[in-house]
Amino acid sequence: MTAVEFERVTVSLGSRVVLSEVSLRLEDGEFIGVLGPNGSGKTTLMRAILGLVKPSAGSIKVLGKPARRGNAAAGYMPQQRQSVRSLRLSGWDFVASAVNGHKWGWPGARATERKEIDWALATVGARDLARRPLSETSGGERQRLLLAQCLLGRPRLLLLDEPLLNLDPHHQRVVVQLVRQLQKELAMTVLFSAHEINPLLGALDKVLYLGGGRAALGGVDEVITGPVLSRLYGSEIEVVRIGGRIFVMSGAHDLEKSEHRHDAHL
Amino acid sequence: MLTYDFMVNAFLASGIVAVVAGIVGFFLVLRGQTFAGHALSHVGFAGATGAVLVGLPPLWGLVAFTVGAGLGMGVLGERLSGRDVAIGIILSLSMGLGLLFLHFYTAYATQVTALLFGNVLGVDSETLWTLLLLGAVSLAALAVIARPLLFASIQPELAEAKGVSLQLVSLLFLAIVALTVAECTQIVGVLLVFTLMVGPAAAAGRWTSRLGRGVALAAILALAEAWTGVTLAYYTDWPTSFWITALSAAVYFASLPR
Numbered sequence: 201m202t203a204v205e206f207e208r209v210t211v212s213l214g215s216r217v218v219l220s221e222v223s224l225r226l227e228d229g230e231f232i233g234v235l236g237p238n239g240s241g242k243t244t245l246m247r248a249i250l251g252l253v254k255p256s257a258g259s260i261k262v263l264g265k266p267a268r269r270g271n272a273a274a275g276y277m278p279q280q281r282q283s284v285r286s287l288r289l290s291g292w293d294f295v296a297s298a299v300n301g302h303k304w305g306w307p308g309a310r311a312t313e314r315k316e317i318d319w320a321l322a323t324v325g326a327r328d329l330a331r332r333p334l335s336e337t338s339g340g341e342r343q344r345l346l347l348a349q350c351l352l353g354r355p356r357l358l359l360l361d362e363p364l365l366n367l368d369p370h371h372q373r374v375v376v377q378l379v380r381q382l383q384k385e386l387a388m389t390v391l392f393s394a395h396e397i398n399p400l401l402g403a404l405d406k407v408l409y410l411g412g413g414r415a416a417l418g419g420v421d422e423v424i425t426g427p428v429l430s431r432l433y434g435s436e437i438e439v440v441r442i443g444g445r446i447f448v449m450s451g452a453h454d455l456e457k458s459e460h461r462h463d464a465h466l
Numbered sequence: 467m468l469t470y471d472f473m474v475n476a477f478l479a480s481g482i483v484a485v486v487a488g489i490v491g492f493f494l495v496l497r498g499q500t501f502a503g504h505a506l507s508h509v510g511f512a513g514a515t516g517a518v519l520v521g522l523p524p525l526w527g528l529v530a531f532t533v534g535a536g537l538g539m540g541v542l543g544e545r546l547s548g549r550d551v552a553i554g555i556i557l558s559l560s561m562g563l564g565l566l567f568l569h570f571y572t573a574y575a576t577q578v579t580a581l582l583f584g585n586v587l588g589v590d591s592e593t594l595w596t597l598l599l600l601g602a603v604s605l606a607a608l609a610v611i612a613r614p615l616l617f618a619s620i621q622p623e624l625a626e627a628k629g630v631s632l633q634l635v636s637l638l639f640l641a642i643v644a645l646t647v648a649e650c651t652q653i654v655g656v657l658l659v660f661t662l663m664v665g666p667a668a669a670a671g672r673w674t675s676r677l678g679r680g681v682a683l684a685a686i687l688a689l690a691e692a693w694t695g696v697t698l699a700y701y702t703d704w705p706t707s708f709w710i711t712a713l714s715a716a717v718y719f720a721s722l723p724r
Contacts, residue, residue, distance in 0.1 A: 250627040270629025278623035283498065287620065290675040294620060297677075301617025302629045306609050307677065333675035349621070 201228040202264065203357055203389035204249055209258035211241070211248050218244045220413030221258065226391070226406075228263075228356075231383050232417075233400040234393035236410035237433070237455065242393040243279060245410065246359040249391075250276055263356060270302065275355030275388075277346050279362045284334065284342070291337065291345045292330040295320060298349045320348040323386075324378065340371035347378070351386075358383070358390045364399055372399045379403070396456040397424060398445050424448070467700050472587055476706070479589040479597055480692035483649045484662055486601040488688030490608060490646040491667035492681050493639065497619045500664045501550060502539055502640065505557045506647045507659040509535040512560040514581050514651070515567035524581065525596060528648040531560075536644030540637030584655035584707045586696060597649055604645045611638050616677070653692065654707045661707075662688055665714030669721035687717055 204226040211219040218241040226232060234242050247253040249262055251269040260267040262274060287294065299313045309317065321327050326344040329337060337345070343363055350358060360379065364372045376392075380403040383390045394400055397407070397420070407423040409416045411432030416423045423429075424446055429437040433450070440447040448455045467473050494503050510528040517527020535556075568578060580588065589597075608615075617625040618635045626632055650659045666687035670680045695710035702709075 247627075252623075252626055269627060271627075274627070276624055276627045278621065284620070288671050288675055289496075289620070289677060289680075293675070293677040297616045297620045298624060298628070301613055301621075301625055303613055304610050305613050307613045307616050331675075350624070 202226065202261070203228045203230070204263075204391075205261040207259050207261075209248070209255045209260055211244055211253055211255045213244065213253070217413055219248070219255075219410075219415070222413075222415045223258075224408070224415055224417050226389060226408075226417075228389055229383075229387055230405040231380060231390045231392065231403060232406045232408050233397065233404040234391050234408045234410070235395075235397055235456075240410040240432075241413070242410060243361055245408075245415075246276070246361055246391065246393070249357075249359060250274055272353050273356045275350035275353070275358045277350045277358075277360045277363060280342070280346070280365065284346075287334040289334055290331055291326065291334060292317065292321070294334050294345055295330075295349045295352070298352050316352055317348075320351045321345075323351060323382065324348045338371075339367050340374060343367065343371070343375050344378070347375075347382070351382070354386070356388055358388050360390065360392045362393050362395070364394050369399070376400055376403045397448075401444070401446070420446075467697070472589075473696075473700065475589045475591065475594055476586045476696050477693060479594050480586050480653050480696055480706075480710075481689060482594075482597050482601045483653045484666075484688040484692035485685045486604050486646055487650050487662040488666045488670075488685035489681055490604060490642060491663035491688070492670060492684040493608070493612070493615060493619070494643060495664060495667040495671055496616075497639075499640075499643075500660070501553060503643055503647060503663050504660055505553045506532045506535055506539075506640075506644050507651060507656045508557040509560040510648055510651055511581060511656040512563040512567065514656075515564040515571070518577070519567045519571045524577075525593065525648065525652065528651055529600070529645065532644035532648045533641055534644075536640035537637060540633070540640040580655070581651070582655045582657050583705065584651065584653050584658065586653045586706050587699075589652065593652065597652060600645055600649050604642050604649070607638065607642050611635060611642075615639055654710055658707055658711055661711045661714040662692065665718045666691060669718045672721040691717060 202225055206222050206224045208221045208223055209219055210217065210221055236242055244253055248255060248260055249267055251267045262271060296309050296317050299309060299317060321330055324344045324347045326348050329341050329345055363375055367375065376399055379390060379392060406417060407420055409423050409432055412434050414432055416428050416432060424439055426437055426439050429439065429448060435450060438449045440449055494500055510532040513527040513531025514524035517524050614630045614635050618630050618632050622632055647659055650662050654661055667684040670684035670687055674680050674683055691710055691713040695706050695713055698709040699706035
């Protein structure tokens with residue numbers, strides 16, 4: 201079974217071509233790290249899979265069916281907004297807002313929905329966060345609640361957009377391990393975008409590296425290489441491995457690190 | 467106090483409006499759209515004075531203009547977010563237009579004051595029924611859209627992916643806000659709509675983190691402020707709107723230290 205299939209997909213945002221004739225096939229049940237420089241289309245790729253962005257050419261299939269909005273089989277954690285951090289709503293209400301949130305009516309949860317929310321909170325180990333306001337949770341705790349939210353409806357495909365942003369290294373490890381564990385337990389396909397490969401090493405099955413409108417998919421050793429990345433970045437790239445860590449360098453400049461730092465200011 | 471018809475009407479009218487304003491206001495605060503509510507009330511001023519000029523009841527002019535402007539904001543949607551200057555200029559233009567309409571009408575100062583600062587003691591039974599009807603429509607519509615509204619307010623991208631139309635939800639909500647603003651204007655006037663729609667809801671949001679309790683508390687606070695305000699106005703002979711704004715501010719600031 202193929203989780204996601206792109207066939208010669210071109211996606212443009214305004215006049216900018218973000219993905220250009222990208223073809224790829226993501227197998228079911230894999231943990232895929234989505235990497236690439238800022239603006240390389242990591243978010244756009246996910247939004248295209250969710251049917252929120254229509255490709256100008258080519259076709260996208262999700263679990264064998266054409267990509268469309270409202271696909272219950274796809275869970276999504278959008279890149280975190282500032283407003284979520286200052287929300288005074290309790291963790292429970294935050295997660296609950298997503299249960300059947302597309303249906304008309306008053307928000308009160310029915311018994312079956314309550315069970316589903318409790319299950320999602322327990323699965324990510326966030327039961328004790330249910331009563332606290334979101335504004336009083338730490339970055340790592342908020343990630344758990346966001347994960348619980350996208351597990352509702354038990355998706356087979358999970359799209360996580362930069363879940364490690366603004367987390368310290370310890371919490372980055374915790375989140376990666378939690379997602380890996382959930383991915384195996386619930387037999388999901390996970391697309392996990394990040395600025396840096398290192399926190400994901402050991403957890404991921406494959407890397408999907410985006411750049412210059414193109415994509416490279418494969419194992420870490422196949423994709424994170426000088427020749428492949430040079431093609432994606434459109435400039436000379438050197439890959440340095442030190443003590444089990446990988447550094448993507450352009451000249452003397454660490455590209456992934458600088459991307460990360462750049463974003464931390466936002 | 468309750469032997470006077472106008473006092474009974476004042477309690478009923480302010481009660482209806484306060485409950486609706488508290489509940490709708492809770493979602494307005496949650497979405498961070500309070501400035502839109504403020505702007506809509508000013509647009510309503512032009513509508514009300516325009517209606518008077520052509521010989522229609524001011525309330526209907528108010529409703530027509532606020533709902534029209536609310537729908538307009540909803541259609542522009544994301545393009546308006548962060549455009550406080552544009553909203554502010556439309557807000558001033560509306561007040562200017564209202565002034566022009568009054569100039570042609572050469573109206574009494576009392577009518578202007580009533581529009582700007584409210585006149586709850588002047589509510590007749592016909593207006594009372596209109597308020598009840600508008601309030602029922604607002605709350606019924608809110609009950610229909612509340613679930614996707616909440617989802618779209620908290621996690622817009624996720625809601626969109628799950629099939630919620632952000633634009634439709636925003637459009638319907640702003641129409642509801644517009645109706646509520648028009649109602650509030652009858653009690654506290656164009657300039658003081660914030661006091662019933664935002665004050666109690668913001669305080670409620672600080673006192674509880676549970677959604678249901680927050681909505682209920684916002685309605686209760688707004689109702690308590692309105693009724694206490696009317697009562698104090700009766701005994702002091704000071705303006706009702708003053709008392710409501712004072713109570714609203716007191717309750718909001720009391721909620722801050724937490």
